[in-house]
Amino acid sequence: xxxxxxxxxxxxxxxxxxxxxxxxxxxxxxxxxxxxxxxxxxxxxxxxxxxxxxxxxxxxxxxxxxxxxxxxxxxxxxxxxxxxxxxxxxxxxxxxxxxxxxxxxxxxxxxxxxxxxxxxxxxxxxxxxxxxxxxxxxxxxxxxxxxxxxxxxxxxxxxxxxxxxxxxxxxxxxxxxxxxxxxxxxxxxxxxxxxxxxxxxxxxxxxxxxxxxxxxxxxxxxxxxxxxxxxxxxxxxxxxxxxxxxxxxxxxxxxxxxxxxxxxxxxxxxxxxxxxxxxxxxxxxxxxxxxxxxxxxxxxxxxxxxxxxxxxx
Ligand code: FO1
Numbered sequence: 001x002x003x004x005x006x007x008x009x010x011x012x013x014x015x016x017x018x019x020x021x022x023x024x025x026x027x028x029x030x031x032x033x034x035x036x037x038x039x040x041x042x043x044x045x046x047x048x049x050x051x052x053x054x055x056x057x058x059x060x061x062x063x064x065x066x067x068x069x070x071x072x073x074x075x076x077x078x079x080x081x082x083x084x085x086x087x088x089x090x091x092x093x094x095x096x097x098x099x100x101x102x103x104x105x106x107x108x109x110x111x112x113x114x115x116x117x118x119x120x121x122x123x124x125x126x127x128x129x130x131x132x133x134x135x136x137x138x139x140x141x142x143x144x145x146x147x148x149x150x151x152x153x154x155x156x157x158x159x160x161x162x163x164x165x166x167x168x169x170x171x172x173x174x175x176x177x178x179x180x181x182x183x184x185x186x187x188x189x190x191x192x193x194x195x196x197x198x199x200x201x202x203x204x205x206x207x208x209x210x211x212x213x214x215x216x217x218x219x220x221x222x223x224x225x226x227x228x229x230x231x232x233x234x235x236x237x238x239x240x241x242x243x244x245x246x247x248x249x250x251x252x253x254x255x256x257x258x259x260x261x262x263x264x265x266x267x268x269x270x271x272x273x274x275x276x277x278x279x280x281x282x283x284x285x286x287x288x289x290x291x292x293x294x295x296x297x298x299x300x301x302x303x304x305x306x307x308x309x310x311x312x313x
Contacts, residue, residue, distance in 0.1 A: 005031060005192035005306075012037045012204020013052040014069035014238055015230055015292075016197025017059035022298030023195075024060055026306070029129030033187040034060075037199070038115070038134045039142035039172055039207030040154045044092055045083075047102040048109055051155070052204065053119055053134055054101055061126035069238070072097045091160040116181055133187065135208040136178040142207055145169040154203075163240035167247045172207050180213040188217045193309055196227035198290060200241045201261055202248065209265065218265060224309045226268035228290055228301075229255040233274050237291065259283060268312070270305060284312050 007027060009020050011034060020034045034056055041050045051070060058064035058072055065071045075095030084090045094102070101122065108118045114137045123132045144157040146165035157165060188194065199205055205227075209215045218225060234253050236242040245253045250261075255271035256278045262269070268284040277287065286308045292298045 006033070006187075006190050007031055007193055007195065007306075008033045008035060008187050008191040009195040009197055010035045010199075010205060010208055011052070011056065011197035012199035013040075013055040014059075016052075016199035016204065017056045017064070017069075018292040018298050019195070019197040019228060019302065020056060021059050021295070022292065022300070022302030024130060025295065025299040026302050027130075032130040033191070034130060034132050035184060035187070035208060036132060036134055037204045037207050038136065039140060039203070040158070041139065042141060042153060042155050044094075044155075046106070047099075048106045049092075049094075049102050049155075050105065050115075050119075050134070053132070054098070056132055057101075057119070057122055057126055057128065060123075060128045060130065060132070063126065071095050092155060093159075114181075116183060131183070131187065133181065133184055135184070135214070136211045137181060138174065138178040140175050140178045140207065140211070141173050142203065143171050143173050145171070158203075158240075163243065167244055170202060170206070172210050175207075175210050176212065178211050180211055180217065184214065185217060188214075188221060191221060191223060193224040193226065193306075193313075194218055194221060195305070196225075196262070196266065198228040198230040198237060200230055200236075200239060200244070201227075201258055202244055203240070215265065224268050224284075224313050225266045226270060226284075226305065226309060227259070227262050227266045228305070229258050229269070229271040229275075231255050231258050232272040232290060256280070259285070268309065270308075 023032050036056050037052045055070045065073045075097045078096050080090045080094055105118050115134045119132055142154040144152045145168045148165045230241045242253045250257050255275050259269040270286050270288055272290045273287045288304050
């Protein structure tokens with residue numbers, strides 16, 4: 001087992017956080033770095049909310065709501081109910097304890113700390129020992145162009161409209177001005193392998209790869225660069241990945257199409273045992289049980305991936 005290897009895993013929200021937890025369960029904490037999408041971050045009632053980051057923090061600290069996969073377990077909604085009583089359309093489900101995270105983050109940002117510093121603090125106070133890195137410190141909101149409503153902010157598309165509008169285009173606002181954090185550069189430089197979680201390749205991974213310099217920093221590393229499919233049997237494990245692929249013009253909604261989309265950024269791809277085998281020239285592929293229902297599944301998938309990567313590395 002590759003226990004003396006530095007591993008960077010690149011993730012969005014729920015699915016990626018599960019793989020990160022599996023890796024955390026089998027690795028010494030200093031060997032794991034998680035780079036997280038911030039394209040779905042937004043301002044809401046004056047608070048800075050970072051859903052994917054918080055999903056990773058809550059998952060790795062064992063505090064995540066096991067039903068939703070986001071938010072905190074056993075949280076209440078008193079504040080949200082009070083806002084509803086004021087006549088507000090409370091479409092974004094903020095829990096009371098979850099609000100403490102947003103309050104502290106917003107205050108620290110206002111005090112002049114970078115998002116990277118704030119997340120390091122939030123990880124530390126939740127006893128997470130691995131490095132959790134936002135993809136950039138700048139605000140780079142994902143904008144979803146839809147057939148029905150025109151441009152929507154990401155959380156409007158995802159939560160308010162439950163990802164039902166037809167997506168015509170995605171763009172990552174302000175991205176050309178985003179800077180690559182030195183901690184990310186050094187994590188990638190020191191990585192013995194780079195993994196991509198079973199996150200949405202367009203909504204979660206693409207924003208990360210769009211941070212200027214980040215894609216090239218990954219491509220520069222001659223190490224295993226392995227993605228896990230978010231598509232099993234033509235369906236998304238969770239969320240809009242399959243629907244989005246069809247809307248973006250993919251003829252076939254399949255794991256193979258995802259592997260082809262990743263192209264040269266990966267040299268290895270893991271897809272599900274329930275899918276038929278396929279071959280892409282120059283790409284190492286493996287079929288594994290990719291569905292992570294419980295912690296045993298998460299550790300097993302992480303372990304299997306590392307063992308398989310070691311075989312061809
Ligand atoms: N997802 C929902 O589907 N509905 C919600 O009301 C909701 C609230 C929410 C609050 C805090 C948080 O950290 C995440 C939350 N999410 C909610 C999940 C999140 O918006 C999405 O899963 C991600 O942005 C997509 O990766």
